[in-house]
Amino acid sequence: xxxxxxxxxxxxxxxxxxxxxxxxxxxxxxxxxxxxxxxxxxxxxxxxxxxxxxxxxxxxxxxxxxxxxxxxxxxxxxxxxxxxxxxxxxxxxxxxxxxxxxxxxxxxxxxxxxxxxxxxxxxxxxxxxxxxxxxxxxxxxxxxxxxxxxxxxxxxxxxxxxxxxxxxxxxxxxxxxxxxxxxxxxxxxxxxxxxxxxxxxxxxxxxxxxxxxxxxxxxxxxxxxxxxxxxxxxxxxxxxxxxxxxxxxxxxxxxxxxxxxxxxxxxxxxxxxxxxxxxxxxxxxxxxxxxxxxxxxxxxx
Amino acid sequence: xxxxxxxxxxxxxxxxxxxxxxxxxxxxxxxxxxxxxxxxxxxxxxxxxxxxxxxxxxxxxxxxxxxxxxxxxxxxxxxxxxxxxxxxxxxxxxxxxxxxxxxxxxxxxxxxxxxxxxxxxxxxxxxxxxxxxxxxxxxxxxxxxxxxxxxxxxxxxxxxxxxxxxxxxxxxxxxxxxxxxxxxxxxxxxxxxxxxxxxxxxxxxxxxxxxxxxxxxxxxxxxxxxxxxxxxxxxxxxxxxxxxxxxxxxxxxxxxxxxxxxxxxxxxxxxxxxxxxxxxxxxxxxxxxxxxxxxxxxxxxxxxxxxxxxxxxxxxxxxxxxxxxxxxxxxxxxxxxxxxxxxxxxxxxxxxxxxxxxxxxxxxxxxxxxxxxxxxxxxxxxxxxxxxxxxxxxxxxxxxxxxxxxx
Numbered sequence: 229x230x231x232x233x234x235x236x237x238x239x240x241x242x243x244x245x246x247x248x249x250x251x252x253x254x255x256x257x258x259x260x261x262x263x264x265x266x267x268x269x270x271x272x273x274x275x276x277x278x279x280x281x282x283x284x285x286x287x288x289x290x291x292x293x294x295x296x297x298x299x300x301x302x303x304x305x306x307x308x309x310x311x312x313x314x315x316x317x318x319x320x321x322x323x324x325x326x327x328x329x330x331x332x333x334x335x336x337x338x339x340x341x342x343x344x345x346x347x348x349x350x351x352x353x354x355x356x357x358x359x360x361x362x363x364x365x366x367x368x369x370x371x372x373x374x375x376x377x378x379x380x381x382x383x384x385x386x387x388x389x390x391x392x393x394x395x396x397x398x399x400x401x402x403x404x405x406x407x408x409x410x411x412x413x414x415x416x417x418x419x420x421x422x423x424x425x426x427x428x429x430x431x432x433x434x435x436x437x438x439x440x441x442x443x444x445x446x447x448x449x450x451x452x453x454x455x456x457x458x459x460x461x462x463x464x465x466x467x468x469x470x471x472x473x474x475x476x477x478x479x480x481x482x483x484x485x486x487x488x489x490x491x492x493x494x495x496x497x498x499x500x501x502x503x504x505x506x507x508x509x510x511x512x513x514x515x516x517x518x519x520x521x522x523x524x525x526x527x528x529x
Numbered sequence: 530x531x532x533x534x535x536x537x538x539x540x541x542x543x544x545x546x547x548x549x550x551x552x553x554x555x556x557x558x559x560x561x562x563x564x565x566x567x568x569x570x571x572x573x574x575x576x577x578x579x580x581x582x583x584x585x586x587x588x589x590x591x592x593x594x595x596x597x598x599x600x601x602x603x604x605x606x607x608x609x610x611x612x613x614x615x616x617x618x619x620x621x622x623x624x625x626x627x628x629x630x631x632x633x634x635x636x637x638x639x640x641x642x643x644x645x646x647x648x649x650x651x652x653x654x655x656x657x658x659x660x661x662x663x664x665x666x667x668x669x670x671x672x673x674x675x676x677x678x679x680x681x682x683x684x685x686x687x688x689x690x691x692x693x694x695x696x697x698x699x700x701x702x703x704x705x706x707x708x709x710x711x712x713x714x715x716x717x718x719x720x721x722x723x724x725x726x727x728x729x730x731x732x733x734x735x736x737x738x739x740x741x742x743x744x745x746x747x748x749x750x751x752x753x754x755x756x757x758x759x760x761x762x763x764x765x766x767x768x769x770x771x772x773x774x775x776x777x778x779x780x781x782x783x784x785x786x787x788x789x790x791x792x793x794x795x796x797x798x799x800x801x802x803x804x805x806x807x808x809x810x811x812x813x814x815x816x817x818x819x820x821x822x823x824x825x826x827x828x829x830x831x832x833x834x835x836x837x838x839x840x841x842x843x844x845x846x847x848x849x850x851x852x853x854x855x856x857x858x859x860x861x862x863x864x865x866x867x868x869x870x871x872x873x874x875x876x877x878x879x880x881x882x883x884x885x886x887x888x889x890x891x892x893x894x895x896x897x898x899x900x901x902x903x904x905x906x907x908x909x910x911x912x913x914x915x916x917x918x919x920x921x922x923x924x925x926x927x928x929x930x931x932x933x934x935x936x
Contacts, residue, residue: 503707506700
């Protein structure tokens with residue numbers, strides 16, 4: 229108990245919670261934007277995140293890290309764009325359930341391909357010198373990635389909200405998410421808007437993967453599934469379609485999860501760190517299905 | 530009157546079909562004992578029987594998922610969770626008292642001081658009768674526990690709309706998986722370790738006094754149980770409740786306006802589906818001879834969902850055919866893709882461990898994208914349908930084959 233209450237312990241738990249939250253937020257934005265526009269839970273998003281991690285391993289093995297990072301982001305963006313064009317666009321007029329099944333199929337394909345490429349062996353993410361430096365805060369050594377993540381996340385989010393609120397494509401995105409059909413009638417190129425959404429989501433997932441796997445370096449083919457689902461829960465918690473909501477949800481889940489993991493092992497509750505997220509999901513869905521900042525949608529008969 | 534006659538005919542043909550399949554299974558399995566030199570494929574260790582057993586188990590789960598997704602339009606992804614409940618219930622209650630200390634040695638014995646196996650052995654002896662009763666009671670218990678949890682979780686969750694329902698049920702399955710791996714519940718669930726030593730399919734093989742198997746029934750048992758369960762599901766779907774389910778699937782608001790109680794029927798479909806998923810989970814535990822929480826992942830649910838899609842959403846016979854195709858491809862027919870192959874000195878590119886699943890998932894994506902109706906669409910297999918199809922092939926005429934609705 230003494231150890232639990234020490235300042236160092238609290239600071240380190242909180243900081244790594246905030247860092248995990250920031251990483252989840254970057255994935256959650258991809259979910260929430262796609263859901264806002266297509267009304268689709270993009271089950272493959274977590275696996276795109278995993279693929280970005282694997283790309284990081286293979287590309288840093290070939291070229292220096294500062295060239296590798298942009299290449300990883302570019303390829304991930306291309307992957308996201310390609311997935312949308314190949315697997316979701318043909319189903320634009322199909323029932324929502326078919327698109328979701330297609331997303332599950334893509335996720336299955338990405339996981340199996342990753343198993344094939346890696347030979348099923350868990351891979352280790354390379355240590356990026358800059359991110360792994362340690363600094364002392366309140367007497368606790370903290371990795372720089374932990375401090376850098378929230379700052380970077382906030383910067384990216386400010387940038388993203390500026391894009392959405394100030395630019396023409398951002399306005400088009402808001403229009404499409406309000407009413408798909410009408411915006412098409414107004415001359416908005418819906419397919420371009422959707423592609424841009426996937427591009428932004430994938431780019432953020434790639435950045436997220438660099439930060440996340442620098443902290444948790446083991447990558448297996450299913451490594452994307454759990455962070456992906458948690459990010460989705462964060463998006464639902466904040467009100468799906470709302471970017472600030474997703475970010476707040478992600479930070480909350482990140483912090484709670486690290487606290488649960490950090491509780492004394494005698495209590496034996498760390499096995500519930502994943503389950504907690506889903507319990508939170510069921511509670512929020514039953515109490516306030518629209519989430520914190522979600523808009524209430526009514527079905528017209 | 531005509532209607533009645535027709536349904537009588539389809540009932541008879543369905544029964545004949547099932548009896549034929551069961552007889553075929555017994556024959557296949559005992560072929561190696563009847564004939565001295567059978568090809569390797571009919572030996573008891575052949576992949577054929579793995580495929581048949583796993584296919585039977587999975588087809589029940591796929592049909593139960595189809596009842597929910599295809600017939601009621603509730604997009605639920607909790608199937609693995611209910612399978613887990615079924616598997617653990619069956620395992621916990623049927624491990625014999627004598628084996629408990631050994632299974633639960635990490636926790637100094639089990640907290641459940643009761644075993645269905647010992648209960649029946651105490652008054653039926655150790656023969657076949659007590660084994661059958663134990664398995665039956667175990668399976669029903671497994672289904673009931675899954676159904677009970679479905680009733681509890683259904684109350685809050687079934688009010689949610691399509692994709693929220695999917696993610697909530699998925700989350701529920703993940704919560705269950707965490708609970709069953711919790712060390713504190715170890716005396717009941719054996720923590721993250723597997724539970725073993727309960728009656729499995731191979732216990733049904735009849736042995737003579739020397740311990741040599743004289744009659745193999747280990748593949749027949751899952752087929753009988755699964756056939757019975759699927760018949761029950763078909764009866765439910767063809768009843769007035771089944772029509773209400775389909776009405777809800779096609780248009781929720783219209784169904785409610787017609788006086789169909791949405792919540793009652795959704796709940797009924799959810800509970801029934803979970804009951805059979807629980808039985809399926811127990812059968813799965815029997816098939817792999819152990820119960821372990823870590824295998825019931827969301828990937829398993831996705832697998833079953835993809836099977837339902839391949840077979841055709843809204844077709845029972847489609848789900849069954851889809852399951853056997855899926856299991857046969859993934860366990861057996863595509864195995865050659867995993868082996869490094871040389872033709873002369875030329876090494877065939879790409880072929881190595883894992884390639885099978887890549888090819889397989891590409892095929893699945895093609896089905897999902899371009900043949901979204903699956904194998905059967907929402908039609909059912911029937912003798913008349915097959916006959917029509919055959920005559921169509923013969924005559925090369927484009928007259929549409931009329932298909933009637935039963936298995």
